[in-house]
Amino acid sequence: MRRLGVAMVGGSFMGRTHSHAWRTAPHVFDLPAAVDMVVLAGRDAGRADAAARQLGWRGSTDDWRSVLERDDVDLVDVCVPGDLHEEVAVAALAAGKHVLCEKPLASTLDAAERMADAARAAADRGVLSMVGFSYRRVPALALAQRLVADGRVGDVRQVVVSYAQDWLVDPDFPLTWRLQSDRAGSGALGDIGSHAIDMVQHLTGHRFTDVVAAAETFTRERPVMTSSEGLSATGGSERGPVTVDDTTAWLGRTDRGALVVAHATRVAPGRKNAFRLEVDGSTGSIAFDLERLDELQLHDATAPAEEAGVRTVHVTEPGHPYLEGWWPPGHSLGYGDTFTHQAKDLVEAVVAGEQPRPSFDDGLQVQRVMDAVAASAREGRWEHVAA
Amino acid sequence: MRRLGVAMVGGSFMGRTHSHAWRTAPHVFDLPAAVDMVVLAGRDAGRADAAARQLGWRGSTDDWRSVLERDDVDLVDVCVPGDLHEEVAVAALAAGKHVLCEKPLASTLDAAERMADAARAAADRGVLSMVGFSYRRVPALALAQRLVADGRVGDVRQVVVSYAQDWLVDPDFPLTWRLQSDRAGSGALGDIGSHAIDMVQHLTGHRFTDVVAAAETFTRERPVMTSSEGLSATGGSERGPVTVDDTTAWLGRTDRGALVVAHATRVAPGRKNAFRLEVDGSTGSIAFDLERLDELQLHDATAPAEEAGVRTVHVTEPGHPYLEGWWPPGHSLGYGDTFTHQAKDLVEAVVAGEQPRPSFDDGLQVQRVMDAVAASAREGRWEHVAA
Amino acid sequence: MRRLGVAMVGGSFMGRTHSHAWRTAPHVFDLPAAVDMVVLAGRDAGRADAAARQLGWRGSTDDWRSVLERDDVDLVDVCVPGDLHEEVAVAALAAGKHVLCEKPLASTLDAAERMADAARAAADRGVLSMVGFSYRRVPALALAQRLVADGRVGDVRQVVVSYAQDWLVDPDFPLTWRLQSDRAGSGALGDIGSHAIDMVQHLTGHRFTDVVAAAETFTRERPVMTSSEGLSATGGSERGPVTVDDTTAWLGRTDRGALVVAHATRVAPGRKNAFRLEVDGSTGSIAFDLERLDELQLHDATAPAEEAGVRTVHVTEPGHPYLEGWWPPGHSLGYGDTFTHQAKDLVEAVVAGEQPRPSFDDGLQVQRVMDAVAASAREGRWEHVAA
Amino acid sequence: MRRLGVAMVGGSFMGRTHSHAWRTAPHVFDLPAAVDMVVLAGRDAGRADAAARQLGWRGSTDDWRSVLERDDVDLVDVCVPGDLHEEVAVAALAAGKHVLCEKPLASTLDAAERMADAARAAADRGVLSMVGFSYRRVPALALAQRLVADGRVGDVRQVVVSYAQDWLVDPDFPLTWRLQSDRAGSGALGDIGSHAIDMVQHLTGHRFTDVVAAAETFTRERPVMTSSEGLSATGGSERGPVTVDDTTAWLGRTDRGALVVAHATRVAPGRKNAFRLEVDGSTGSIAFDLERLDELQLHDATAPAEEAGVRTVHVTEPGHPYLEGWWPPGHSLGYGDTFTHQAKDLVEAVVAGEQPRPSFDDGLQVQRVMDAVAASAREGRWEHVAA
The missing domain is CATH 3.30.360.10 (Dihydrodipicolinate Reductase; domain 2)
Incomplete structure (x- = not known):
C-alpha cells in the first residue's frame, strides 16, 4: 500500500485535534495510503519533543524548514497561529509538499491571496492543498x-x-x-x-x-x-x-x-x-x-x-x-x-490526485x-x- | 365595586383574543372594577352581531362612532387593521374614553406621532391609553x-x-x-x-x-x-x-x-x-x-x-x-x-389613574x-x- | 337555542378549572346549547358566595342537595373531595341531573361500583354522566x-x-x-x-x-x-x-x-x-x-x-x-x-343524548x-x- | 517508562471500540505505562489478521490460548460473545494476565460465580481484573x-x-x-x-x-x-x-x-x-x-x-x-x-496495583x-x- 508521510508544524490545540485525526483515520476507514506521522515541528525543541511523544509523531524538530527537505514527508499540516500560515504553507508548497492549513487561511487578505496563488501554481505541478474548515x-x-x-x-x-x-x-x-x-x-x-x-x-x-x-x-x-x-x-x-x-x-x-x-x-x-x-x-x-x-x-x-x-x-x-x-x-x-x-x-484526494475541498481558493473567498x-x-x- | 364599561371596535383574530381576556380576567384576578363588555362595533351589522354573541359582548353595532357617545362605555379596545387605528383611537380619546390599541400603533410614523400627541393631551385630562404589545x-x-x-x-x-x-x-x-x-x-x-x-x-x-x-x-x-x-x-x-x-x-x-x-x-x-x-x-x-x-x-x-x-x-x-x-x-x-x-x-392602571405601559409614547418610539x-x-x- | 343549566358542587382547585371551562366553552366553540352557570354549592355559605362571584356563577348555596331540586339545573358538576363523589353524584343522577364527576371516580372500589350502577340506571332514563379524565x-x-x-x-x-x-x-x-x-x-x-x-x-x-x-x-x-x-x-x-x-x-x-x-x-x-x-x-x-x-x-x-x-x-x-x-x-x-x-x-353529548366518554363505567374500570x-x-x- | 502489553481476544463491535481506546488513551492522557498493542486473537486466521491490521495491533493469531503464553502480554482484553467469557478470562487470569472482560460478565450466573472466584484468587497474586461497564x-x-x-x-x-x-x-x-x-x-x-x-x-x-x-x-x-x-x-x-x-x-x-x-x-x-x-x-x-x-x-x-x-x-x-x-x-x-x-x-489501576472498578465481583453482583x-x-x- 502507498505510504503518506505527514509532518505537522505547530502543536497546540489544533495540533492535538489534527494528531488525533492522523492517528485514528487509518483505523476507522479503509484509506488508500498508510499514514506515517513522521515529524512534529515546534518553536521550542523540548516542547516539540514532548508534544511529538504525547501526540504520536515519530520525531520532532524546532526547525520547521528542515521538514520540507525530507523525502519521507509528503504532506505538511500547518497548525501555527494565523500570521504564520503564509510563510509555512507557501514554503511547503514550493518544496512540493501537499498542505493542510488550519482556518482561517490567513490573518490578512493579501496573505490569503498569495497563498491561493501559490496553491494554484502548486496544483499545476500536482501538489495539493486544503484549508481546515473541519465542520x-x-x-x-x-x-x-x-x-x-x-x-x-x-x-x-x-x-x-x-x-x-x-x-x-x-x-x-x-x-x-x-x-x-x-x-x-x-x-x-x-x-x-x-x-x-x-x-x-x-x-x-x-x-x-x-x-x-x-x-x-x-x-x-x-x-x-x-x-x-x-x-x-x-x-x-x-x-x-x-x-x-x-x-x-x-x-x-x-x-x-x-x-x-x-x-x-x-x-x-x-x-x-x-x-x-x-x-x-x-x-x-x-x-x-x-x-x-x-x-x-x-x-x-x-x-x-x-x-x-x-x-x-x-x-x-x-x-x-x-x-x-x-x-x-x-x-x-x-x-x-x-x-x-x-x-x-484529504488522504483520499491526495492519492487520487484530485483537488480536496475546501481549497485555498475557497479559503481565499x-x-x-x-x-x-x-x-x-x-x-x-x-x-x-x-x- | 366600580364598573368599567368596555367597547371593542373590530372583531377578527385580535378581537377574539381580547374578548377572551375581558371575559376571563375578572374571574382569574381580583380586579378593582367590574368589567362590563358593553358593545362590539364592526363594519357589517350582521357579522358584528354574530361576533358579539359568540365573543360575549352585550350588544353590537356597525357604527363605531356611536359607541363613543355612550355613557356606559369607559374604555375602547381598538382591534381594527393598522391603517384605521388612528381614526378610532384619536376619536375615542377625544370622547374621553380610555383606549387600548392593538400593535403596532399605526401604519405610518406620522399617524403614530399624532396618536401619541392625542394620548398625551388626553392623559392631561385623566384619559389613559395603552398599546397592546401583549408579550x-x-x-x-x-x-x-x-x-x-x-x-x-x-x-x-x-x-x-x-x-x-x-x-x-x-x-x-x-x-x-x-x-x-x-x-x-x-x-x-x-x-x-x-x-x-x-x-x-x-x-x-x-x-x-x-x-x-x-x-x-x-x-x-x-x-x-x-x-x-x-x-x-x-x-x-x-x-x-x-x-x-x-x-x-x-x-x-x-x-x-x-x-x-x-x-x-x-x-x-x-x-x-x-x-x-x-x-x-x-x-x-x-x-x-x-x-x-x-x-x-x-x-x-x-x-x-x-x-x-x-x-x-x-x-x-x-x-x-x-x-x-x-x-x-x-x-x-x-x-x-x-x-x-x-x-x-390595564384595568388596574385605569382604576388607579396611572399611566399603563406600554403607552402610546412607547408605541411611537x-x-x-x-x-x-x-x-x-x-x-x-x-x-x-x-x- | 337550547339552554343547559349547570350547578357546581365544590369550588377549590378543580372548581376553578371547571368554572373557567363553563365560562369559556360557549365563546370558543359553537355549542348546541347555551350554558347557564346557575349555582355553586359549597360547605360554607360565605366562601361559596365569594367563590361563585369570583368564578362566574349566578348564585350560591351551602346546601348542595337544594340544587338537585331546581328545575333550572340540568347538569351537576361534582368537584368535591373523592370520598364525597358517590353521595353527590348518585343523588344528582337520581334527581335526573346529568353529572360530570371529577376523577378518580371514587375513593373506594365499592363506591365506584355503586356509582357506575347508578349511572347505567340513569342512562336508561336519558340521564347522562361523565368522569373528568380531562387529559x-x-x-x-x-x-x-x-x-x-x-x-x-x-x-x-x-x-x-x-x-x-x-x-x-x-x-x-x-x-x-x-x-x-x-x-x-x-x-x-x-x-x-x-x-x-x-x-x-x-x-x-x-x-x-x-x-x-x-x-x-x-x-x-x-x-x-x-x-x-x-x-x-x-x-x-x-x-x-x-x-x-x-x-x-x-x-x-x-x-x-x-x-x-x-x-x-x-x-x-x-x-x-x-x-x-x-x-x-x-x-x-x-x-x-x-x-x-x-x-x-x-x-x-x-x-x-x-x-x-x-x-x-x-x-x-x-x-x-x-x-x-x-x-x-x-x-x-x-x-x-x-x-x-x-x-x-359534554354539552354536545348531552344535547345529542349520547353517552359521553369517559363514562362512569370507564371510571369504574x-x-x-x-x-x-x-x-x-x-x-x-x-x-x-x-x- | 513502564510498558503494558495488551492482547485482545475477539474483534467485532466491542473489539473495535476497545482497540480505539488502546490506541488513543496514551495520546490523550499521561498514562503511567506505555501501551503496546501486541496481538489480536480471532477464530479465523485471515479475519484476525485483517482486523489486527485495521485496528492497530502488531500481530494476530487464531489461537487465543497462545497469547497467554507470551511474556510480552500483560493484559488480556476479552471481547468474545458472552458464553466464551469464562473460558478465556479464567485461563488468562490463571496465566497471570490482567483481564478486561466485556459486560455482562457471563451468560450464566454459575459462570459469573466461577469468574469472580478466579478473579479473587488472581488478585491475591497481584493479577487484576475489570468488567467493561464502560458507561x-x-x-x-x-x-x-x-x-x-x-x-x-x-x-x-x-x-x-x-x-x-x-x-x-x-x-x-x-x-x-x-x-x-x-x-x-x-x-x-x-x-x-x-x-x-x-x-x-x-x-x-x-x-x-x-x-x-x-x-x-x-x-x-x-x-x-x-x-x-x-x-x-x-x-x-x-x-x-x-x-x-x-x-x-x-x-x-x-x-x-x-x-x-x-x-x-x-x-x-x-x-x-x-x-x-x-x-x-x-x-x-x-x-x-x-x-x-x-x-x-x-x-x-x-x-x-x-x-x-x-x-x-x-x-x-x-x-x-x-x-x-x-x-x-x-x-x-x-x-x-x-x-x-x-x-x-485500567492502566492506572494496573500500574498502581490497585483493584480497578467495576471488578468481577461487581460484575457478579x-x-x-x-x-x-x-x-x-x-x-x-x-x-x-x-x-
Whole structure:
C-alpha cells in the first residue's frame, strides 16, 4: 500500500485535534495510503519533543524548514497561529509538499491571496492543498449539505447563522495571540465567524456578494499572558489592549438572492460552542446546533401540516456521511472525530490526485467575505465582496 | 365595586383574543372594577352581531362612532387593521374614553406621532391609553424583565432576537390586508418585528439609536382575497402584488452600548410562532422561545462552570408574574392567557389613574425604530432612530 | 337555542378549572346549547358566595342537595373531595341531573361500583354522566389517540408512562385531604396514577389485565393542616401520619398483549407536572410530555432511517383536535383550555343524548386497575384486574 | 517508562471500540505505562489478521490460548460473545494476565460465580481484573456519581432507568448470537439492562435486594444469520426461534430503601441508544440521556422555586471528569471516547496495583440482579437478589 508521510508544524490545540485525526483515520476507514506521522515541528525543541511523544509523531524538530527537505514527508499540516500560515504553507508548497492549513487561511487578505496563488501554481505541478474548515465533515452538516443540494428545502431564501462561545466573558482571561489583531487578523470574526461564512456558502452553494456589519469589543484590556496551553492561558497583573472584536454581527446577500443573518461572538454567557444555523428554503428547512452535533432538524413544508413537524434526526445511521466506519446507530461521535473525517477525505484526494475541498481558493473567498465584513464594521456601510 | 364599561371596535383574530381576556380576567384576578363588555362595533351589522354573541359582548353595532357617545362605555379596545387605528383611537380619546390599541400603533410614523400627541393631551385630562404589545405579559418574559432589571445578567451587551413564522411559505396564501403596505404599513417588520423591537427595549431598558437593515419579499404576487376569517383567508385565481416584506433583518445599536441582531420573517418553514430571544450580559444570560412560552432559560456566569449550566425554569410557580391567579406549578398557561394579564394590568392602571405601559409614547418610539429599519432597508445605509 | 343549566358542587382547585371551562366553552366553540352557570354549592355559605362571584356563577348555596331540586339545573358538576363523589353524584343522577364527576371516580372500589350502577340506571332514563379524565382533551393526546387508532404505530407492544410532580418533596407540606387515605383513597396512585391508567387504555384501546406494583411513602408524618386554598395549604406545628403513597410504580399486561411500565410520584424534584408517556408499536411510536403540552413526538419506523427522525409536531394546526375554535398555528393552548374542551364535548353529548366518554363505567374500570395496583403493592404479588 | 502489553481476544463491535481506546488513551492522557498493542486473537486466521491490521495491533493469531503464553502480554482484553467469557478470562487470569472482560460478565450466573472466584484468587497474586461497564466513564455519568456521592441530591429515594433501542423493530433482522439464549444468556436484559443495573447501583451506592419483572419477545422467529459484521448482520430465508427477550421491565427495591423502575428494550421505535435515567433524592435530582451524552440535568430542590429550574450542564469543562485531556469547553466527546477513559483508568489501576472498578465481583453482583430479574419474569413473583 502507498505510504503518506505527514509532518505537522505547530502543536497546540489544533495540533492535538489534527494528531488525533492522523492517528485514528487509518483505523476507522479503509484509506488508500498508510499514514506515517513522521515529524512534529515546534518553536521550542523540548516542547516539540514532548508534544511529538504525547501526540504520536515519530520525531520532532524546532526547525520547521528542515521538514520540507525530507523525502519521507509528503504532506505538511500547518497548525501555527494565523500570521504564520503564509510563510509555512507557501514554503511547503514550493518544496512540493501537499498542505493542510488550519482556518482561517490567513490573518490578512493579501496573505490569503498569495497563498491561493501559490496553491494554484502548486496544483499545476500536482501538489495539493486544503484549508481546515473541519465542520464540513460533521456528519449532520454533511447530511445537511446533501439534502440542500438534492433540493430538499427548495430554493434557499434565508440563512440564520450564529456561532456563540463564552470564554471571553471572564474579564481576566489573558491576552493570547487570538486577541491580537496582528497575530489573528480578527477576533470572533476570523476565529469562528469564518466557520459561519464557509458553512453558509458550503451548505447553500451560494456566495456572499454584499455585507453590512457591526462589531464590538466589550472588554478592551486584558492581562498580558504569562503562559498558555491549548486554548487556556494564564495572565499576570499587567494589562494590555485587546485589538480584536468580541462580537461581530452582519447581514449579507448572496449571488442567488438569499438573505443571511450572521453573528459570531465569544461573549455569550452559557453558550460553550453553539454554532447554530438554520437554512430556510421555499419548501423546507434544516437546522443544526454544534452543541448537539449528531442531531439535524428537518422540516418538509410539503408534508401535511398536521403531521409534518420538525424532525430530529440522530445522524448516526450507517447511510449517513462518514458513519460507515464508526459505531452502530445512536452511538454518538464527538468533536474530535470530525478531524478524522477531514484527514480521511484529504488522504483520499491526495492519492487520487484530485483537488480536496475546501481549497485555498475557497479559503481565499471566505477571507474576502471576512475582509468585507471587517471593512463594513469599520466604515459603517454596506460593502461589496470582491469576486 | 366600580364598573368599567368596555367597547371593542373590530372583531377578527385580535378581537377574539381580547374578548377572551375581558371575559376571563375578572374571574382569574381580583380586579378593582367590574368589567362590563358593553358593545362590539364592526363594519357589517350582521357579522358584528354574530361576533358579539359568540365573543360575549352585550350588544353590537356597525357604527363605531356611536359607541363613543355612550355613557356606559369607559374604555375602547381598538382591534381594527393598522391603517384605521388612528381614526378610532384619536376619536375615542377625544370622547374621553380610555383606549387600548392593538400593535403596532399605526401604519405610518406620522399617524403614530399624532396618536401619541392625542394620548398625551388626553392623559392631561385623566384619559389613559395603552398599546397592546401583549408579550410583555407572558409570565416568562415578565420574569426575564425583572431579572434583567435586578442586574442578574449584569450589563446587557448584546441581544439576539428572531420572530419566525411560516404561514407565507405557501405561495397561494392570499393577499390579506396584512400583505398590503397601505393597510398594514409593513409586513413581517410591523406585524411581528414590532414585537421584537418592543421586547428588546422593554427587557433591557435600552433604546435603539441606529439600525441597518435588509428586507426581502420572496413571493411577489399572491391570489386576491375572496374571504377571510381570523388569520386564515381564501383567495381566487386573480393575483395581485405583495407590497410588504416577507422578511426583515437588522442590526442595531442602543443608547447604552449594546448590539442587537434582529430578524422577523413569515417564511421560515417549520417555525409556527417562534419568537426567540437571548439577552447576553456581562455576568449572565437569559433566553426564551414563544413556542415554549412557559419556559425561561437562565445562565449565571458567576456560578462554578462545572455546575452552572443553563437553567430551564418552568414559569408556573406562585411567585412568578401573573401566576397568583392561575393553576398550581407545572400547569401551563397558553397564548390567550397573556391577553388576560394585559386586561388585568390595564384595568388596574385605569382604576388607579396611572399611566399603563406600554403607552402610546412607547408605541411611537417602537414606530420610530420600525421607520428607521424600513428606511435603512430601502436606502441601504445605517439610519439613526429619531429621538 | 337550547339552554343547559349547570350547578357546581365544590369550588377549590378543580372548581376553578371547571368554572373557567363553563365560562369559556360557549365563546370558543359553537355549542348546541347555551350554558347557564346557575349555582355553586359549597360547605360554607360565605366562601361559596365569594367563590361563585369570583368564578362566574349566578348564585350560591351551602346546601348542595337544594340544587338537585331546581328545575333550572340540568347538569351537576361534582368537584368535591373523592370520598364525597358517590353521595353527590348518585343523588344528582337520581334527581335526573346529568353529572360530570371529577376523577378518580371514587375513593373506594365499592363506591365506584355503586356509582357506575347508578349511572347505567340513569342512562336508561336519558340521564347522562361523565368522569373528568380531562387529559383526553389535550389536543396533542387527542391527536395521539387518533394516530394510534388509525394504525399509525402498528400493533401497540409497550407503553411507558410516568406522571411526576414534586410538591411533596417539601417535608413541611401539610396534611391536606389528598394525603389521607380515608378521604382520597390513595395518594399519587389515585391522584395522578389514575390519569396514567385512563390514558394508557384510552390511547391504546387495550385494557389492563394484570399488574404488579410497589409503593412507598417517604415522608410519613406531616404538619396537620390549618388552612388551604386550591392545591396549596398551610400547616401548624402538630404532625400527623400520611396514609397514602408518595410514589407508586407498577408493571402491567393488557388484554391485547402489551406490556406497560408505569410510575406515579409526587416526590420527583424538578418535575412540576411531568405526565410523560411513550407508546411503542410495531411500526412507529408516539411520545408526549404534559410540561410541553402542545407538542407531540412521532416516529415512523417505515420511513428511511436516514431521514425518519423523531418529529416534534406543534399541535396547534387548524386540523388538530379542538383547534378549530382557537388561535392560529403556533399559538399555544394551556392547561386550563383542556377543561374547555371537556365542557364542549359534554354539552354536545348531552344535547345529542349520547353517552359521553369517559363514562362512569370507564371510571369504574380505571378504579379496578387502581384497586389491583394498590392490592399488589400491599400483597407483594401480581394481581388480576377484575373484569 | 513502564510498558503494558495488551492482547485482545475477539474483534467485532466491542473489539473495535476497545482497540480505539488502546490506541488513543496514551495520546490523550499521561498514562503511567506505555501501551503496546501486541496481538489480536480471532477464530479465523485471515479475519484476525485483517482486523489486527485495521485496528492497530502488531500481530494476530487464531489461537487465543497462545497469547497467554507470551511474556510480552500483560493484559488480556476479552471481547468474545458472552458464553466464551469464562473460558478465556479464567485461563488468562490463571496465566497471570490482567483481564478486561466485556459486560455482562457471563451468560450464566454459575459462570459469573466461577469468574469472580478466579478473579479473587488472581488478585491475591497481584493479577487484576475489570468488567467493561464502560458507561461509568461517560463524563456526565461520572459527574452524576460524584454529585450523588457528595450528597447533592440528598437521600436517594427513587430511580427511573430505561435503556431503549430499536434495532429489533425490523422483523427481518437476523438471529445473531445476541438473540440466542445459550450464547447471550438473555436479550435486552443482559445486553443493555445490565448497564442499567450497574449504573443504578454505581450512581446511588445502593444495591438491589428484591425485584419483580415482566419480559416479552414480540418477534418470535427471525431469519437464520448468514453473515455478520459488528452489530449488523444478514439473514437468509430460513427462520429460527428467538430465545431471548425483546423487552424486560422490572421494579426493584434497594438495601437503602429506594424504589427503582427499570426498562430495557430493543424494540422502541425511534430510540437509537436512549439510555435514560433519573435519580430523585430528598433535596434534588439528576437526569441523563445517552443520546445527548455530554449533557447532565440537575435540579436543586433547596434553591428558590422561582429560579431553581432544571440545569442542563454541558459536561465539557476542564474540571469535569476525564476532560483534562480533551478539547476546550463545548467541544463534545463521543461514545468511543468513553472506552478511552476506561482504558486510562485500567492502566492506572494496573500500574498502581490497585483493584480497578467495576471488578468481577461487581460484575457478579450485577449478574445476580439479572438472574433475579429473569427468574421473576419467568416465575411471576418477586425475587430476592442473592447476597
